[in-house]
Amino acid sequence: xxxxxxxxxxxxxxxxxxxxxxxxxxxxxxxxxxxxxxxxxxxxxxxxxxxxxxxxxxxxxxxxxxxxxxxxxxxxxxxxxxxxxxxxxxxxxxxxxxxxxxxxxxxxxxxxxxxxxxxxxxxxxxxxxxxxxxxxxxxxxxxxxxxxxxxxxxxxxxxxxxxxxxxxxxxxxxxxxxxxxxxxxxxxxxxxxxxxxxxxxxxxxxxxxxxxxxxxxxxxxxxxxxxxxxxxxxxxxxxxxxxxxxxxxxxxxxxxxxxxxxxxxxxxxxxxxxxxxxxxxxxxxxxxxxxxxxxxxxxxxxxxxxxxxxxxxxxxxxxxxxxxxxxxxxxxxxxxxxxxxxxxxxxxxxxxxxxxxxxxxxxxxxxxxxxxxxxxxxxxxxxxxxxxxxxxxxxxxxxxxxxxxxxxxxxxxxxxxxxxxxxxxxxxxxxxxxxxxxxxxxxxxxxxxxxxxxxxxxxxxxxxxxxxxxxxxxxxxxxxxxxxxxxxxxxxxxxxxxxxxxxxxxxxxxxxxxxxxxxxxxxxxxxxxxxxxxxxxxxxxxxxxxxxxxxxxxxxxxxxxxxxxxxxxxxxxxxxxxxxxxxxxxxxxxxxxxxxxxxxxxxxxxxxxxxxxxxxxxxxxxxxxxxxxxxxxxxxxxxxxxxxxxxxxxxxxxxxxxxxxxxxxxxxxxxxxxxxxxxxxxxxxxxxxxxxxxxxxxxxxxxxxxxxxxxxxxxxxxxxxxxxxxxxxxxxxxxxxxxxxxxxxxxxxxxxxxxxxxxxxx
Amino acid sequence: xxxxxxxxxxxxxxxxxxxxxxxxxxxxxxxxxxxxxxxxxxxxxxxxxxxxxxxxxxxxxxxxxxxxxxxxxxxxxxxxxxxxxxxxxxxxxxxxxxxxxxxxxxxxxxxxxxxxxxxxxxxxxxxxxxxxxxxxxxxxxxxxxxxxxxxxxxxxxxxxxxxxxxxxxxxxxxxxxxxxxxxxxxxxxxxxxxxxxxxxxxxxxxxxxxxxxxxxxxxxxxxx
Ligand SMILES: Nc1ncnc2c1ncn2[C@@H]1O[C@H](COP(=O)(O)OP(=O)(O)OP(=O)(O)O)[C@@H](O)[C@H]1O
Ligand SMILES: [Mg+2]
Numbered sequence: 001x002x003x004x005x006x007x008x009x010x011x012x013x014x015x016x017x018x019x020x021x022x023x024x025x026x027x028x029x030x031x032x033x034x035x036x037x038x039x040x041x042x043x044x045x046x047x048x049x050x051x052x053x054x055x056x057x058x059x060x061x062x063x064x065x066x067x068x069x070x071x072x073x074x075x076x077x078x079x080x081x082x083x084x085x086x087x088x089x090x091x092x093x094x095x096x097x098x099x100x101x102x103x104x105x106x107x108x109x110x111x112x113x114x115x116x117x118x119x120x121x122x123x124x125x126x127x128x129x130x131x132x133x134x135x136x137x138x139x140x141x142x143x144x145x146x147x148x149x150x151x152x153x154x155x156x157x158x159x160x161x162x163x164x165x166x167x168x169x170x171x172x173x174x175x176x177x178x179x180x181x182x183x184x185x186x187x188x189x190x191x192x193x194x195x196x197x198x199x200x201x202x203x204x205x206x207x208x209x210x211x212x213x214x215x216x217x218x219x220x221x222x223x224x225x226x227x228x229x230x231x232x233x234x235x236x237x238x239x240x241x242x243x244x245x246x247x248x249x250x251x252x253x254x255x256x257x258x259x260x261x262x263x264x265x266x267x268x269x270x271x272x273x274x275x276x277x278x279x280x281x282x283x284x285x286x287x288x289x290x291x292x293x294x295x296x297x298x299x300x301x302x303x304x305x306x307x308x309x310x311x312x313x314x315x316x317x318x319x320x321x322x323x324x325x326x327x328x329x330x331x332x333x334x335x336x337x338x339x340x341x342x343x344x345x346x347x348x349x350x351x352x353x354x355x356x357x358x359x360x361x362x363x364x365x366x367x368x369x370x371x372x373x374x375x376x377x378x379x380x381x382x383x384x385x386x387x388x389x390x391x392x393x394x395x396x397x398x399x400x401x402x403x404x405x406x407x408x409x410x411x412x413x414x415x416x417x418x419x420x421x422x423x424x425x426x427x428x429x430x431x432x433x434x435x436x437x438x439x440x441x442x443x444x445x446x447x448x449x450x451x452x453x454x455x456x457x458x459x460x461x462x463x464x465x466x467x468x469x470x471x472x473x474x475x476x477x478x479x480x481x482x483x484x485x486x487x488x489x490x491x492x493x494x495x496x497x498x499x500x501x502x503x504x505x506x507x508x509x510x511x512x513x514x515x516x517x518x519x520x521x522x523x524x525x526x527x528x529x530x531x532x533x534x535x536x537x538x539x540x541x542x543x544x545x546x547x548x549x550x551x552x553x554x555x556x557x558x559x560x561x562x563x564x565x566x567x568x569x570x571x572x573x574x575x576x577x578x579x580x581x582x583x584x585x586x587x588x589x590x591x592x593x594x595x596x597x598x599x600x601x602x603x604x605x606x607x608x609x610x611x612x613x614x615x616x617x618x619x620x621x622x623x624x625x626x627x628x629x630x631x632x633x634x635x636x637x638x639x640x641x642x643x644x645x646x647x648x649x650x651x652x653x654x655x656x657x658x659x660x661x662x663x664x665x666x667x668x669x670x671x672x673x674x675x676x677x678x679x680x681x682x683x684x685x686x687x688x689x690x691x692x693x694x695x696x697x698x699x700x701x702x703x704x705x706x707x708x709x710x711x712x713x714x715x716x717x718x719x720x721x722x723x724x725x726x727x728x729x730x731x732x733x734x735x736x737x738x739x740x741x742x743x744x745x746x747x748x749x750x751x752x753x754x755x756x757x758x759x760x761x762x
Numbered sequence: 763x764x765x766x767x768x769x770x771x772x773x774x775x776x777x778x779x780x781x782x783x784x785x786x787x788x789x790x791x792x793x794x795x796x797x798x799x800x801x802x803x804x805x806x807x808x809x810x811x812x813x814x815x816x817x818x819x820x821x822x823x824x825x826x827x828x829x830x831x832x833x834x835x836x837x838x839x840x841x842x843x844x845x846x847x848x849x850x851x852x853x854x855x856x857x858x859x860x861x862x863x864x865x866x867x868x869x870x871x872x873x874x875x876x877x878x879x880x881x882x883x884x885x886x887x888x889x890x891x892x893x894x895x896x897x898x899x900x901x902x903x904x905x906x907x908x909x910x911x912x913x914x915x916x917x918x919x920x921x922x923x924x925x926x927x928x929x930x931x932x933x934x935x936x937x938x939x940x941x942x943x944x945x946x947x948x949x950x951x952x953x954x955x956x957x958x959x960x961x962x963x964x965x966x967x968x969x970x971x972x973x974x975x976x977x978x979x980x981x982x983x984x985x986x
Pocket of ligand 1: 757771775776782784802803804806807808809810811857
């Protein structure tokens with residue numbers, strides 16, 4: 001075997017631990033990158049496979065008037081048409097809990113079709129009788145019976161079950177029992193004849209599955225004689241768009257996070273190799289003086305890079321695969337329980353691998369070039385620049401002086417290490433900030449509620465009647481309110497919203513104002529919604545329910561966990577709810593403990609439709625948070641591992657040149673505690689400074705990460721709480737301090753006689 | 763009864779199949795306050811001898827007794843105390859700690875001795891004065907010349923007032939004038955404190971200043 005190769009193998013053997021650490025950090029960065037790209041693809045393919053299987057229509061055509069199905073049938077001759085379905089689609093409205101909600105009715109012949117827009121029964125049974133219907137999950141709960149009005153014809157429908165439908169797949173994403181109908185549409189599927197009996201024997205909605213993309217336009221042009229109002233291709237369908245957005249977010253979010261780790265990986269690998277090459281300078285000089293070419297020497301040092309990269313790449317692939325699986329599974333679960341399809345995709349791994357390669361190559365080439373630039377003479381007489389930090393302060397303790405001065409033995413290197421350790425602790429700490437902010441926010445939002453019991457009526461009632469009806473004993477005050485679910489729009493932007501109107505909103509809950517003022521004579525908007533609409537205080541948005549709409553001026557923007565909430569006074573929406581009427585009442589009790597007994601005392605009350613206790617809302621909210629919380633905690637724990645690896649690697653590098661010092665101290669017969677104390681001071685100071693630096697890093701990264709997470713999970717305002725600052729400080733300090741184990745082991749194992757001799761031999 | 767007695771000490775090193783016997787039943791006996799010098803070609807075992815006497819390495823067999831205490835019977839912990847309290851080393855390459863100033867390097871030798879900071883600091887200053895380098899007390903080793911570093915190393919060995927000072931080529935890097943000065947210091951310390959010295963050197967000029975001179979040859983000491 002080549003001598004230089006043999007020399008390198010021995011060195012690698014000696015530094016295996018540092019190499020493993022660098023490889024681990026690089027693997028992590030690579031895994032993040034892989035996960036971002038891969039999971040984005042997995043989400044896309046899984047969703048597409050699911051939508052294929054459930055028959056999301058390739059083309060959905062709406063007609064602006066009903067047409068005889070026979071007439072349409074004669075047009076469906078294009079050979080590219082595989083299958084189709086004729087439906088009748090009508091808007092209606094229903095009265096639920098005494099308030100009017102808009103309902104979309106879709107009549108179809110066969111609810112059991114599997115080849116096109118397949119309906120998946122979630123509970124109950126499929127409709128079979130004329131007056132039966134099934135609801136799409138995620139919409140407003142209508143109860144077992146619903147009286148639906150279409151063009152003043154009333155249909156008394158039995159709701160027999162809930163279905164999931166590919167065309168409205170994400171309908172239930174932002175909903176839960178706590179947040180009624182936030183964005184969710186109320187859609188009923190029912191027999192075609194039922195609708196036709198009140199409208200006429202026509203259809204106005206055509207779903208088509210076609211053979212391939214190219215023929216779609218031909219299919220559409222073949223139908224051009226029909227009164228078409230809209231043609232939606234599969235890729236523009238809302239389900240496809242939302243899935244696409246989810247996939248895009250993964251693509252942006254994780255790779256951006258990975259950039260932080262790529263930087264950390266680059267610096268720590270660079271420092272490891274630089275340290276090695278520097279300490280080898282003299283041997284390199286010797287090799288050069290023996291006539292071995294620089295190219296040859298450089299190549300042999302590249303072996304370090306090759307080993308580091310190979311380890312990092314293998315680990316990176318494994319981690320990348322595992323993360324992708326976990327994260328895609330979670331995201332798909334949120335998008336209506338789409339089963340995961342994990343096809344193999346080489347590209348993300350290739351990108352991750354090239355990135356890791358780039359990092360390692362840069363980290364290896366630069367130090368080698370620096371050293372090989374020296375001529376033989378310089379290299380031979382090279383003394384690693386040991387710029388001593390001339391800090392002569394009298395500390396009255398030699399171990400303290402030694403520890404602190406050792407920490408700053410090479411100030412620029414020390415600063416790089418402190419920053420890089422702080423950054424990696426900060427990356428971990430940022431998840432703590434997010435967890436804490438999310439929890440604090442949750443507490444704040446639930447404690448912001450001043451009411452104890454929320455009662456919804458069976459039908460609308462006058463304010464005066466409501467207040468007097470709920471005036472009996474434990475009630476301190478009763479605040480009538482109305483809720484409306486509708487659409488808000490500003491310019492081209494619009495979104496489903498949940499509007500709460502009451503005469504005394506401030507009596508119901510408190511708000512954290514972000515912009516404008518808490519003036520309920522206008523609309524106070526949740527921040528997320530304001531951002532979506534691009535609305536600012538002073539601007540006017542349009543709020544629409546069914547076919548009625550009215551403009552409301554935005555007066556304030558508040559933090560709100562329910563991202564689509566609008567708060568306003570009831571006279572702003574008089575036109576819709578009617579003067580002096582309300583659909584429910586918030587009850588404030590003398591003492592919150594009475595809530596449960598009070599609510600059971602209402603059980604026989606014919607006016608009461610539903611009762612919600614404040615405590616229950618908190619529980620539901622907490623449940624919603626828990627799933628995202630565990631993800632944050634998992635990231636925190638995993639990031640701490642990286643921080644530990646970085647800290648250990650830094651400590652190993654900066655203490656590896658201490659052999660002579662240890663040896664001298666031992667030969668002077670000093671107690672071992674002296675050296676241990678010096679190390680404790682050194683690593684302790686390092687841990688303290690980087691932990692302190694980690695706090696601002698954590699706070700900043702938390703802000704970056706939450707803004708990336710915002711749309712995917714929740715809107716969380718990041719707060720700098722003392723408890724988290726202390727947690728990050730303490731955990732950071734402890735984790736960095738763990739790295740002291742390595743120099744301690746070295747002191748214990750050092751063969752000082754050998755080191756004394758090595759020194760002589762140099 | 764001699765102050766230091768080294769009796770039939772052997773030490774050999776194994777390197778694979780090959781065994782090098784460095785000390786082969788070596789005997790040495792010296793009185794308190796004596797200065798002896800050991801010469802010998804490179805690789806003859808001078809450093810090994812000093813390491814064995816100073817408790818850095820253990821001999822394979824034989825006995826070493828200093829001031830009535832048997833060094834060869836000590837466990838590691840006792841050897842550590844022995845090095846701290848009884849022995850002063852002056853290494854061939856000084857081995858000063860780069861991050862400690864001259865004065866702090868000297869004070870380092872008093873670490874583990876039951877003295878307060880002021881006392882340690884005072885002693886170090888007195889010692890630096892003795893080796894004539896007090897004005898450089900706040901400099902770091904890098905900021906000192908080789909000769910100055912050697913004097914600091916000497917002060918470090920002297921400050922704890924050990925029974926025996928073992929010096930490996932202490933004047934190797936010194937010019938003639940400094941060398942004379944250093945030897946002068948040794949003589950003075952011997953006068954004041956009755957310290958004993960074993961000095962390893964190739965430098966025959968030193969012979970005039972020592973009590974006895976030995977040559978290490980084939981693992982034993984031969985007086986010359
Ligand atoms: N750990 C060891 N393993 C093997 N051989 C060793 C070891 N230590 C010393 N030796 C051998 O012991 C012999 C004596 O070494 P020592 O360092 O004592 O010589 P020296 O007289 O001090 O030489 P110099 O004048 O060059 O300093 C040498 O031949 C050396 O190779
Ligand atoms: Mg020697």
